[in-house]
Amino acid sequence: MDGEAAQLGFWEHVGVLRSGVLFGATVFIVAAILVFSYGGDLLTAKLLSAAPSELVFLSPLGPFLFKMKIAFLGGAFVSLPVWLAFFSRFVGTALPREKRLVFYGLVAASFALGAAAIAAAYLYLIPISLDVLSGFTVPGTSLMLTAESYLSFVLLQMLVSFVVLELPVVIIGLAYLRLLDPAALTSRLRVVFLALLIGLAVLTPTTDVFTLLIVAVPSFVLCIAALAVAKRVYNRDIS
Incomplete structure (x- = not known):
């Protein structure tokens, strides 16, 4: 080939x-x-x-x-x-044969995580977000949803969830292409976690801290695991 x-x-x-x-x-x-x-x-x-x-x-x-x-x-x-x-x-x-296999693996992982993100948004994030947001009322008004606005909301939730779960693949892929130094990102881990937490808080607008942690903890674990793998990929590429 x-x-x-x-x-x-x-x-x-x-x-x-x-x-x-x-x-x-x-x-x-x-x-x-x-x-x-x-x-x-x-x-x-x-x-x-x-x-x-x-x-x-x-x-x-x-x-x-x-x-x-x-x-x-x-x-x-x-x-x-x-x-x-x-x-x-x-x-x-x-790409060379050895890099090609890794590239195909990243594509397959990206597809699997994308499918998982859409399923998680449909089964979990969207119902929770709608339940929480419907609880915010303005005196003298009532909530009337149009089909177009509801569909846009659903697609936005799926898109944001997709981006969040694709983050590990992006980190590993950028490290593999030597466009990202995982050690530099690890040194700013608090900033990374804060940005991720803010993004998840926007994604799941809930006043329940426990619900936010249910979503945030797996995301943090994925990010840490991705950085660990990215370090190995980056250091192996150097050697």
Whole structure:
């Protein structure tokens, strides 16, 4: 594979990239059409199951645009493994064999952690956040959620959770590429933990310290474990 990658010129690489992008885009479009036509109601029911009250639309186009967003979301989830497989193979061919295996392992770990982050947000973070936020009231007002605002809230929770759990892979990957010195980051561990705690407090807006600790402690453990692995990777690369 290394010899094959070395024989390809610039425009050949562009052609391979274009073919992969077209294939990924085709999978995304087909999956989105199928979700819109057949699986939209099931996916919508799953996403709306944690809603604290009945959702409303404020315009005649609201239901159609909502179903379009659900279809795009389903297409993105279905096509994500295809995109990851293509880009990891495309980038991996330019790396030496031993580095390529580590790179593929990081991609697989990133995908697994991303799936775990989405599941944790759906099963735990979103219901807790909605329960806490619905307890904040303003006299003389009532809470009325639109379907669009609820979907945006759910996607934001999943995105932030995804970023938090991807942090270990990012730390190890940057150390492996020698773009980050884990020892320097370890020396500022208090700052790292404070920033992570603030991010988790925003992610899970709860007044219950115990609930925050349930989320924060595993995140701290992941960060420490990632720094330990990153140190080994960084020092081994030096030697």
